Amino acid sequence: MTAVLREFAMPDVGEGLTEAEVVTWNVAPGDVVTVNQILCEIETAKAAVELPSPYAGTVGKLLVEPGETVSVGSPIISIETAEAAPAAPSPAPASSDEEQGAKIGEPGKDGRIANLVGYGPRPGASARRPRRGAPTPATPVQESHVPALTGPESGFPEPAAAGAAAGAGPGGAANGSAAVPLAKPPVRKLARDLGVDLRAVTPTGPGGVITREDVQSHAAAPVAAAPVAPAPSTSSGGVRREPIRGVRKHTAAAMVSSAFTAPHVTEFLAVDVTATMALRDRLRATREYAEVKLTPLAFVAKAVCLAARRTPEINASWDEAAGEIVYYDRVQLGIAAATPRGLIVPKVRDADTLTLHGLARALGELTATARSGRTPPADLANGTFTITNVGVFGVDTGTPILNPGEAGILAVGAIKPTPWVVDGELAVRTVCQLALSFDHRLVDGEQGSRFLADVGALLTDPALALTW
Numbered sequence: 001m002t003a004v005l006r007e008f009a010m011p012d013v014g015e016g017l018t019e020a021e022v023v024t025w026n027v028a029p030g031d032v033v034t035v036n037q038i039l040c041e042i043e044t045a046k047a048a049v050e051l052p053s054p055y056a057g058t059v060g061k062l063l064v065e066p067g068e069t070v071s072v073g074s075p076i077i078s079i080e081t082a083e084a085a086p087a088a089p090s091p092a093p094a095s096s097d098e099e100q101g102a103k104i105g106e107p108g109k110d111g112r113i114a115n116l117v118g119y120g121p122r123p124g125a126s127a128r129r130p131r132r133g134a135p136t137p138a139t140p141v142q143e144s145h146v147p148a149l150t151g152p153e154s155g156f157p158e159p160a161a162a163g164a165a166a167g168a169g170p171g172g173a174a175n176g177s178a179a180v181p182l183a184k185p186p187v188r189k190l191a192r193d194l195g196v197d198l199r200a201v202t203p204t205g206p207g208g209v210i211t212r213e214d215v216q217s218h219a220a221a222p223v224a225a226a227p228v229a230p231a232p233s234t235s236s237g238g239v240r241r242e243p244i245r246g247v248r249k250h251t252a253a254a255m256v257s258s259a260f261t262a263p264h265v266t267e268f269l270a271v272d273v274t275a276t277m278a279l280r281d282r283l284r285a286t287r288e289y290a291e292v293k294l295t296p297l298a299f300v301a302k303a304v305c306l307a308a309r310r311t312p313e314i315n316a317s318w319d320e321a322a323g324e325i326v327y328y329d330r331v332q333l334g335i336a337a338a339t340p341r342g343l344i345v346p347k348v349r350d351a352d353t354l355t356l357h358g359l360a361r362a363l364g365e366l367t368a369t370a371r372s373g374r375t376p377p378a379d380l381a382n383g384t385f386t387i388t389n390v391g392v393f394g395v396d397t398g399t400p401i402l403n404p405g406e407a408g409i410l411a412v413g414a415i416k417p418t419p420w421v422v423d424g425e426l427a428v429r430t431v432c433q434l435a436l437s438f439d440h441r442l443v444d445g446e447q448g449s450r451f452l453a454d455v456g457a458l459l460t461d462p463a464l465a466l467t468w
Helices: 098-101 159-165 185-194 212-220 246-260 274-284 297-308 356-373 445-460 462-467
Strands: 002-009 018-024 036-044 047-052 057-062 068-072 077-081 264-272 315-317 325-328 333-335 338-339 342-344 384-389 409-413 416-422 425-439
Touching: 036 077, 077 159, 185 212, 185 246, 212 246, 246 342, 264 445, 274 297, 274 384, 274 425, 274 445, 274 462, 297 333, 297 384, 297 409, 297 445, 297 462, 333 356, 338 356, 425 445, 445 462
Parallel strands: 333 384, 384 409
Antiparallel strands: 002 077, 018 036, 018 068, 036 047, 057 077, 264 425, 315 325, 338 342, 409 425, 416 425
């Protein structure tokens, strides 16, 4: 048996994320670990994830400190493993059982790597070409669990495709100009929309890739001017700086992208929800709802699902690359949730198939998971409509920004007693403000108004749902 020091690199945890922060370590140098034992907890731009060990052995060194942000593919821990001396090569081909016996991060007999979450290089996948002028590594790369940074699974373009997409010739330059910048197709489209020349953008992504944040930062950079001496400070207070990362970084990038991509329209409606609140009180007293937290948000969610059937354009997305509008049969309902890590939008899957009781239960579980910081990345993706409840903060209304890829978002304001005219006389009623933002490429004013009016009508008179 021989001791081999292996390095485990930050894996690709999916959703196109390129970096993660190491939150806590569960092991220390000298600890003995087994395969799939939890090594650490990392926080991506979307959720917290636990990383299991791909090797069995003794922890050699922790290569990353807690709180440090690491790019995908960077080593984070070294583990000393004990392995048998290599046997004489056999001409016989490896069996399928032997191939399946490879541990996480180790190559099998056919050269394929058993990856942590199913991401990684395929056999024969080509490596990214170096950027022009980049230094060539003088030493070989030490063996480590590094997912591929190119190929169909990574979301990055292959070298040939990257050049072809930008009109590069054999020399790697477009029309005889500077080297073709490396960027994903969505980033190239964002650059076109913002009028940014990618050749002028400084890349910060792995392998010299230009990220969406690079383009947005370049577009927002002020025009160079003569330096001005700062005015003397008269304040005795201090300042506090925190790096932009994690959920906050992802949210900022998504909102900027949405605001500059989708033409927003926002409409407002004040709704008398007295009847709905009375129905909630009656249902709370029944045996069926005794163990379920029935909130006004559950009624809003049900109203949204019913109204979406009458206006399918609100449950659609704009596919720019394909030149198509995608209509969804099911409502993947996002619920904006404030958590200690920032704002996230977990999804209630197939919300339109759930009863009011099912929606109330799903909302309770979703909220509890989000606040504990354990929402998996898969639950944050692929939504079709979002509700944001600003009323819990005492706010009447607002103009919400669409989540990227969605056609609509509904803001629900505070529910409170308000003077209201009923049958020509002034009365005190329970009123709520609704604000609907929608993508005007997908939803016309007539369609958006009809959808908002339908939601308001159902909240005003819940019995109306029986007639639809």
